[in-house]
Amino acid sequence: MRPWPAPAVPVLPGRGEPVLLHDTSTGARTVAAPGPRARLYVCGITPYDATHLGHAATYLAFDLLQRAWRDAGLEVRYVQNVTDVDDPLLERATRDGVDWRELAASQVELFATDMEALRLLPPASWVGAVEAIPRIAAAVRALVARGAAYALPPAPDQVDHADGSPGDVYADLSADPRFGQVSGLDRDTMLALSAERGGDPQRPGKRDPLDPLLWRAARTGEPSWDGGTLGAGRPGWHVECTVIAVDDLGSGFDVQGGGSDLVFPHHEMSASHGGLLYSPPFARVYAHAGMVGLDGEKMSKSKGNLVLVSKLRAAGVEPAAVRLAVLAHHYRSDWSWTAQGLDDAAARLARWRAAVAVGGGEAGSLAAQAQEAVLADLRSRLADDLDAPGALAVLDAWAAVTLAAPAPGTRADLVADAVDALLGIAL
Ligand code: 5CA
Ligand code: ZN
Numbered sequence: 001m002r003p004w005p006a007p008a009v010p011v012l013p014g015r016g017e018p019v020l021l022h023d024t025s026t027g028a029r030t031v032a033a034p035g036p037r038a039r040l041y042v043c044g045i046t047p048y049d050a051t052h053l054g055h056a057a058t059y060l061a062f063d064l065l066q067r068a069w070r071d072a073g074l075e076v077r078y079v080q081n082v083t084d085v086d087d088p089l090l091e092r093a094t095r096d097g098v099d100w101r102e103l104a105a106s107q108v109e110l111f112a113t114d115m116e117a118l119r120l121l122p123p124a125s126w127v128g129a130v131e132a133i134p135r136i137a138a139a140v141r142a143l144v145a146r147g148a149a150y151a152l153p154p155a156p157d158q159v160d161h162a163d164g165s166p167g168d169v170y171a172d173l174s175a176d177p178r179f180g181q182v183s184g185l186d187r188d189t190m191l192a193l194s195a196e197r198g199g200d201p202q203r204p205g206k207r208d209p210l211d212p213l214l215w216r217a218a219r220t221g222e223p224s225w226d227g228g229t230l231g232a233g234r235p236g237w238h239v240e241c242t243v244i245a246v247d248d249l250g251s252g253f254d255v256q257g258g259g260s261d262l263v264f265p266h267h268e269m270s271a272s273h274g275g276l277l278y279s280p281p282f283a284r285v286y287a288h289a290g291m292v293g294l295d296g297e298k299m300s301k302s303k304g305n306l307v308l309v310s311k312l313r314a315a316g317v318e319p320a321a322v323r324l325a326v327l328a329h330h331y332r333s334d335w336s337w338t339a340q341g342l343d344d345a346a347a348r349l350a351r352w353r354a355a356v357a358v359g360g361g362e363a364g365s366l367a368a369q370a371q372e373a374v375l376a377d378l379r380s381r382l383a384d385d386l387d388a389p390g391a392l393a394v395l396d397a398w399a400a401v402t403l404a405a406p407a408p409g410t411r412a413d414l415v416a417d418a419v420d421a422l423l424g425i426a427l
Pocket of ligand 2: 042043044081241266
């Protein structure tokens, strides 16, 4: 897919610090990418509804990471997928009487527009599941060939159940000694989350209730593709991300990212497939953004309690204010979107802009030194597990001092560039 256009990113003097990130799999902070290249995969949208603030917050977290990496001199390669064929998308299309491909295409388009408005760095490679199906099918066949996957008997509702085609194919988790290392969860929790998040632990005939679907045999009324020896069908969700990530970034890439709702089963299973298909580990670090809610509930397409980026834009809200409202929360915390948070962000943006307009000064002056200190402090806040609230506090303090002793007509260009490059906000 063609990604949205990239925003301009000013190059700052000096260099940022190596970025430390909390790794879900170890619970410890670690250097996110030792360099000189940084390879990032972030799980993309399932395009059946418009971008909500939760999605935006997750992508913003990894946008901050990339900006900090670039500032630290790393060459960043960023890949994102689009889950453009999946049960929820097909169900929504059927419910609304639209073609699933048209629904996906329209939502992908809207997402790209939202991302561009929010000035998110686009992925170098933006890959739809559908376009990757031949490669995914090959990976599933490879798992079957090495005894790490098995087919169930054909299901009665399969299109070709009578002609000897195999049934649905599942990964055999007992083939993977590393299974469980990403999430570190106990089995009961895994079972509960599997049922909640797209798994089918109740399905009879599986060797282990947790075994995830790799290939779903064709059903009447569902799209399907030729899977070779797998028969006609479509891929399971986790193996899609495994293949799309490793094909582009190579096994052992630096950071696998997404929201915390993906820790289990999605990232656990993707890592399991990846570890068996290629040389382990699948990724070096697993990083997860907290869940954004509305009125105390997780914001989700299925619950319908959404604040849409596109609606806010249509209502005239400045995207920079949306960005700042999100960045007021640490990426790992769970938080709720509020109108007050947006008002606060707009007020903060106005204060920073007023300070930039009067906060410059000659080289060597106190005002110039204050700007250099801001840049150093922003860099150290962001290198510390992307502490955006800490970065905002640095700027608030600078703005307060600057506005108390303004030098009208002197623009604080260094601060403006730093906020633009590191936080993605143009002042
Ligand atoms: N297509 C899959 C990933 S392969 C998927 O989870 N799609 S999604 O559209 O449901 O979510 C897209 C991204 O937004 C994922 O990284 C997900 O973890 C994140 N996300 C979803 N809901 C929220 C939320 N309420 N708060 C924060 N992040 C969220
Ligand atoms: Zn994914």
